[in-house]
Amino acid sequence: MSPADSPESGHHADPQVLAALALEDTADLSAIELHAVHAHLAGCAECAAEVASLRATLALARDGADEALLAPPPGVWQAISAETGGEARQPAEEAGDAAAVRQLSRDQETRRRGVPAWLAGLAAAVTLIAGLGVGYALAPGAAEESPAPQPEVLSSAALASLDEEAADRGSAQVRRDGDRVVLHVEAAGLGAPKGIREVWLINLDGTRMVALGLLSNGESGDFEFPKRLLDEGYRIVDISYEPDDGDPVHSGRSLARGTLEG
């Protein structure tokens, strides 16, 4: 257990004395004891390391004063229990970890799909837009149903295929509608590969992207997002083909793309 054996072994200093040294609380030790332990430390690397390690632990304990541990939400235990309780009763346990995760968060699946894992850490706000985007995409026609205020067009992009032909694939516009900012996609001629078509905003720096949602209904849709993304350089609209494989990241197959200008 402890690197410092009990003093009876005669090899190492008493752990409690080492702790006292680390705590700098040696008032109750006699001068002789103190002298002996210091003499021992001078020649015993192991005990010296023990004191250093106790000091480090003490520093960690002091640092940890403000550490608050955060319990996971209740759904987590329910999913674990479902996964492990079932296993105890029936030997079939082929359902892998992935299945368990799906069980936990079916409602979050689109979100998980939408935001690549590497990006999820950016901010809750980014995660939020994917959710909103999907919700919005699922309710097409909302824009048409509110005829009164004319949305203001903040910027627009011509979409084109990525091959050499750069064929016209429709357009996209960022519109401000009241206090909402929406990417309105009006694609055309995307082709009809079976699968899902997903709308992304790629940052001009070429290293970051966010998923806005699925083009679930034809080739047009509206995707609400925080306007600051535009200011941060997320200005390349990309429509990808996503095979239905449960992999949340961009498939690498872009059907159309264009850069938002203005």
Added chain:
Amino acid sequence: MRSSPGSERSVTVCSVINEGPAAASDQRSVRELAAGLQAGDHGCLEEIFRRWSSLVHTIALRALGSAHEAEEVTQLVFIAAWRSRHALVATDQALPAWLVGITRHRIADRLAERARDARRVSAVAAVAAVSDGEGPGGEPAGEDVEALVQRLVVAQTLAELPDPRRTILRLAFHEDLTHDQIAQRTGLPLGTVKSHVRRGLLQLRETLHSALAELPDDPPRAFGGGAR
């Protein structure tokens, strides 16, 4: 990884305690919990979850910076613990250290996945000919995992200590009271207070040591380096 057939549902301490009204009653020893888990007692898994899920979740949350991923990791850790329970050695320290080890592995997986995704994104973006050609690093969004684990493990261990030791250590380490002040406040003899502080510090160090030793693929740095 396979569960052994047979009497998985043998009633042991945990099943009993979970049926009782007071979940926060006398806590089972770590060794008992480990033994119960090994024996396939689902009640022990629940007790273990109750005691360490906050630690696991908080480590994951802070390391990954994503609430959603932290929940997933927490879930995977306890499912993995259940499935590989036969590999657990029931000692006083092993269980939390083991859980922390699984947590760190899962976090490492996630960070590696992010790095992969980042490379993939740059490949996607490169087609647009706007890439600056720089390789994106899949940099972790959260804190340094190593330092984080150390701090949180110590915080958790301290919170788990039985009283009066927990209170004494809190007063000494968090409120910076002198041992005399603690003796006055708790009504305990000065010698008893000193002994608790020393033994408590040794105890924290012991748990920390085994928690850090639990990741064989990635040997921990000498944590003396973190000393002030």
